[in-house]
Amino acid sequence: MNTSTPALAVHQARKRFGAVDALRGVSLAAHAGEVLALLGDNGAGKSTLVKCISGVHALDEGEIQIDGVPVAISTPAAARSAGVETVYQDLALFDNLTPAQNFYCGRELSGPAWLPRGLRFLSSRAMDSHAAEIIDRLKVKLPKFDAPVALMSGGQRQAIAVARAAMFARKVVILDEPTAALGLRESRKVLDLILQLRAEGKAIILITHNMEHVIELADRAVVLLQGRKVGELKPDRTNQQELVSMIVGAGA
Amino acid sequence: MNTSTPALAVHQARKRFGAVDALRGVSLAAHAGEVLALLGDNGAGKSTLVKCISGVHALDEGEIQIDGVPVAISTPAAARSAGVETVYQDLALFDNLTPAQNFYCGRELSGPAWLPRGLRFLSSRAMDSHAAEIIDRLKVKLPKFDAPVALMSGGQRQAIAVARAAMFARKVVILDEPTAALGLRESRKVLDLILQLRAEGKAIILITHNMEHVIELADRAVVLLQGRKVGELKPDRTNQQELVSMIVGAGA
Amino acid sequence: MTAVSLGLRLLSVGPLLILFALIVVISFLTPHFLKPGNISNILAQTAVIAIVAMGQHLVILTRGIDLSVGANLALATVIGALAYRVADSSVVVILAMVVTGGLVGAVNGIVYVFGRLPHPFIITLATLSVCRGLALEFAVGHTTMRGMPDFVSSLGGSWIFGAPNSFFVVFGVAAILLVLTRMMVWGRWTYAVGGKPEAAVQMGIPVRWVLVSAYVISGLCAGIGAVVLAGRTQAGSPLYGNLLELDTIAAVIIGGASFLGGRGHIGHALIGAVMIGVIRNALNLLGVDVFFQMIAIGLVIVIAVEGDVLRNHLEARARTMQAGRA
């Protein structure tokens, strides 16, 4: 196991929604240049953990560290400026905006710098061309680049959301089931992208239900069951069955 | 190939959205007691075809037949009463209703029969207990059976939607990526359910991006590419590669 | 029962609690407030808002809004007064008013739904204007027309068992709507349409007719409100119901329903209406001057709603504590 300081560490995270104990003391660490698979059955608490890390929910108890330093991630903006990017399960796309506008939403390229942020002028042309480049590099086909994303297919939308996170990630990228709605080709592209992000030295947390992808990509896997961490191992063909029984809780 | 009258047949379906040609003349047939996989990359037109069959969209051109008889499926109610049930990609669940209320929404158990439908009294207890039975049979774990489905996890929601279609299907069940958000255990349950529906003699149209599932379940596969049917075959391990190249359009 | 779960039970009664707090405060401020006569007054003064707010509530349940209720009510009283000049029959007059209300509601619903309008705001604003115009046009002398049959007058102005008759009308309407929304298929459909309209279409619910019927019922409630008001004043007038649309929407929202659709129940509309009635009554009893009344009503409404927000927050906290103990 990697002994360097993890890029992202979570200690004893607890989160409760009313009567539901979504997280009951989960700890994990993601290191730069590795893909950590976060596994678990439906309702295990994976999305909840992700939302706590990315500042959408606040933890009831526990601590989050970036590069070994405890940080207060109280808002999504704080998470983003700490270098953590997230692709949410519901994508968080704006139906009324174009792909390029979606890309830069919340951190528009703008100037001049001496103005307060809200009053800066948008550099629309620069944003359009950068976004087009990225989309192109990912070989995603979009019907129209200047139309709102409202009517794009599930796969097209997912591709836009993944590309957005890839573009802005500095330290950690979290992907909550990024290939769930994708076809073969787009899935492949997302997986390649994840490998590329890893090569760039980012820490990646990948949530997926697809065992093939886990075995292909993940350097390590953490398994949640009903809000508890029940296992951690290096997934490969040989221990696939063990992993599956951890996930469904048959081992307990 | 099956020569009996198909339970559901589509002839030369065309559908255009503004400038986008979503379907450019697609024909297919689904027979009782078989699972037809509908494959294709993102944006190929699969969901559009499904929505036309289930009455959400109207075809621009083409014909739909049930048991060999042309039918006008102009509304979702018409599709349902023709015996076609659909699990939509976006699930079509009501966040403000409980699982049981979601189950029966649009065809509530009610009486007395001599009243117009809207004015009949709900048989809430019967609906609750039937729904609970089904949910139970599918071994889906729900945190609370009498709470609105708003806060349930993606997997739990998907399971509810699939169970609903299974319960009411008479002739044809269409599933648009039913396992996309599901964990291993719930996926398995849905697959088992599909097999059970097939055994009951229903025609099943399954949309999925998961090749494992296609090979395990599908009796036949139809592949769409950019709104056109580009292939039809009996999927098995040996022709998996051929199928993949059809889907991504490499064969063309 | 622990303290927490007792607290929880108290809290879950919701806006009713805010209403109760309001009543306690007011009855300390003025000794007249809890007099039986005053309670009847409040009930009578609130009856019209309450009845119309219940209809408004159904429309809001479907994510809509009905701005025409006040003008619709005015038109209905005028038509009722005209009917009275033709036939001194309670049945005829009441029917005339209720049918007028329902017809206006039907126009709202049908134009909105089948005219594919993006939102009911415009059509109900238009019928507001049209109904006021028609009411003024139809009213003989363009003004208040006096005279109502005895039974109508008794509905608006007499008392049984210390409660005004209009209270029983409110009660009856509430009972019918409660059955309709909670026990009948139509009600389930209404909640479904309000909760997710696209899914309601996919599930084969006759969404268009559900929407139309919500506006028709809102119109019928305006018609019933017209009967009560005409009975109370023994007259029909094109000026009645001014700003009733804002009062009823406020009642529904203060009561705790939501503009998001698919959430809330008839009780919310009732509690909100009574809250507005109680505030107005208290300010009158206290002899607060006109200008300050306007300021006070605004403030009290915000405080009531904020109180409910706080209550919800405490409730969520208490549930967590309770769960933690279990």
Next chain:
Amino acid sequence: MTAVSLGLRLLSVGPLLILFALIVVISFLTPHFLKPGNISNILAQTAVIAIVAMGQHLVILTRGIDLSVGANLALATVIGALAYRVADSSVVVILAMVVTGGLVGAVNGIVYVFGRLPHPFIITLATLSVCRGLALEFAVGHTTMRGMPDFVSSLGGSWIFGAPNSFFVVFGVAAILLVLTRMMVWGRWTYAVGGKPEAAVQMGIPVRWVLVSAYVISGLCAGIGAVVLAGRTQAGSPLYGNLLELDTIAAVIIGGASFLGGRGHIGHALIGAVMIGVIRNALNLLGVDVFFQMIAIGLVIVIAVEGDVLRNHLEARARTMQAGRA
């Protein structure tokens, strides 16, 4: 250019086309309509609605509603008139009005956002009531206060190049808001918040401040509207701006924006305001009586909106035809 693509180009101009049709019909009905003097009149009569509607539009962009604009405007004119009694300075008076408007907007926004209210309806309804009360309370003699500095009067009542000065105020406000919404970061954020509030939170947009600022700008617009109206009448009055909230919302919606949030632009508010102004002016010129005016306004509004629905439908059809040919 084919006939279809020409038709398409015409259609895409949208509600403007409906306005144009209206103008053609009216100028056939009355010869006075196209007189230059009358056009200036319409511009002057429409200025206040147009300015306030643009602010309302921003609020509607964020899925909100601002019911307080009319009362806010009245309060601002009263404060302006009071300021005039202290100092006969246009700068002071204008600042007093605009700042009042902005402050009321800030109260709306802050209470709504930080009071975690479920919907802005209640708080803006409350400030409506409070502002009217305050305006009546502050106005000396509880009534209209005459007198405005010369420059303010000229803004509301003088003409340059045949257009009323207030037209240039409208123009200026529109230009500023156009830059703000279309070229600045703030505008992008506003569309994002209106389009999907949860996603806006996730993307790190300061959603709360964006919301507050929308209400502040709506309030500022009400304050600017107050300057124009006070200039036009050379007075401040607690009665001004009655029902302005409904007029401005109607303008925004008639103009083609949507209650769904995140859709529409400033031009929609302008076109809607002019449409309302044109209809009222025409009915006055035609000498139509009040009752029938109310009916006619309602009908014309529905026809205008239905026309737009039809236009959208035709546009979609034409696009399909054009694509089919390509």
Next chain:
Amino acid sequence: EDIKLGFITKFPVPFFATMENAAKAYAEANPGVEIVYGQGTSATDIEGQIALIESMVTQGVQGIAITPVDPTVASTLDKAIEAGVKVVLMDNNIPDWDGRTALATTDNYNAGKIAGGYLKSVLKDGDTLGILEGVPGVPSLDDRVNGMLEGLEGVNVNIVGRGATNCTEELGINVAEDLLTANPDLRAIYAACGPPAAGAARAITNAGIANDDIVLVGFDFCCGEEEALEAGTEDATVAQFPSKMAELGVDALVKAIRGEKVESLIDSGAALVTKDNMAEFK
């Protein structure tokens, strides 16, 4: 030579309808006079009345007879005068404005004093009075209350409440009910317009208070006050003479346009109406 006039009233109530009818009768009796009519929508529709004045000028009228809804229409009237239009005010004055050719009015303040004088004659020191106001901020309605208070000077009456009714019967009932509840010993109610007076009468009846135990005085003699006076619930009201007002106003305007001299202040009068003399005022 033909004359074209504009005739603008405030909002749709019978009072102004009566005025309009009188003007129509005048136009019929005087063939050379053409009148175009306009009316606002409510007691607070200032912007609407301004638009009406402007469109009348556009249509080329030579004179405007108007019941100004608010003093702020003055600046618009000034512009009309600049365009050569003569202006006669009716119903109420615009204080501190000297553009008018003439004013034909019921002096609301004086009329209020008539009501106050009646109340003074029936009340004694220490009696309680509740006031149902009209529309807050509308000067002519405020004058009716202020005039009444002046007329009442001399007896030491205790004012226990003032509620706004917006001149509607609905609110009139509510406010009167609440006044009666809060002040079981209430001796008198004064309503600044007709509909709330009728509403107060109903509240008194509903509360089971004998007619003799309470004094109710209204204003306008309209909208149900007739029945209340007949029944004895209402004791007195103040009547105005709208048709006379309109006729005098239009006549003054026509004369002024023809270059004749006219009185600048024309009082159309007001009178106290009780059950005994009400037949004269119908």
